[in-house]
Amino acid sequence: MHIFSKACEYSIKAVIFLATRTESDQRMRLREVSKAIGSPEAFTAKILQQLVRQRVLKSVKGPGGGFCLQEDARNIALYRIVLAIDGDSFFTDCAMGLKKCSETQPCPIHKKFRPIRDEIKEMLINTTILETAKSVQKGECVLKFFKHRE
Amino acid sequence: MHIFSKACEYSIKAVIFLATRTESDQRMRLREVSKAIGSPEAFTAKILQQLVRQRVLKSVKGPGGGFCLQEDARNIALYRIVLAIDGDSFFTDCAMGLKKCSETQPCPIHKKFRPIRDEIKEMLINTTILETAKSVQKGECVLKFFKHRE
């Protein structure tokens, strides 16, 4: 009962983190990313690779290499990341697990649930990486819980 | 990326189904329940047992036995079933997986996500079994997709 998969949570946080650091294409290594967002390193590697394939991130191998955002990626929506990692099943499948649904045969919570689900979708569509990254930079929110706040 | 676990989906549907049939404590056998909601029989057995332990359902063994709602269970909220099966983690844990959260260290989507999450909670709290059961009885919604509508 979690709305996003772990992979998706890490993806979002990783992309936001990279957005906070990508003045002049500054590259971040895997280790730095996973430390910044508090995620397991090897697992994070897989996810960053996926994001590279999905053309959200760029990667460079070798010394001085690492990950950074693809051009323009600061302006993409969180929704794009969610789609890339978790797909759209949350927004298309039935909340009650009906194999098929139709407006004449909806599930018992359809009427009340659908508007909320659409709200979530709109929220994800309307929230950009840039916006969240700025919020992190201002210290309004965090990508990882810190015991002692500096 | 599904809001409820399968176990929880089946629970909700099973309880609603029983509510549609509990005029005068009519008992339904496992097989009838799982057929009505389109769920695997043995797995459904486990879930109904859980609901019995949680005092949502009553069960009677032997010939003529089966499952029915506990007294008053028609008036409980969907939220009660969700709590009984999935717990409250969806409503208490961070959407972005932060181990701990505070209002001074929220995750990047906190501000936009929390109100929606609360809406879902309110929706579940304000929706009774009775209400959904009536809706099913009126044919406004279904617990299982039927290819040919009678």
Add this chain to the structure above:
DNA sequence: ATAAAATAGGATAAAAAGGTCCGAATATAT
């Protein structure tokens, strides 16, 4: 008492999600 009909519950299996390991490939700096 006995047979039959049901749920209860333990053991197990299969599938999905989450996570790790390590060698191959590649780019860089010297």
Add this chain to the structure above:
DNA sequence: ATATATTCGGACCTTTTTATCCTATTTTAT
């Protein structure tokens, strides 16, 4: 050219969720 630093990708492991199977237990009907 070479050593080094890094990502890439396949194989593997672990945990959780979903599902099945089988036997024990309980209740009812006769």
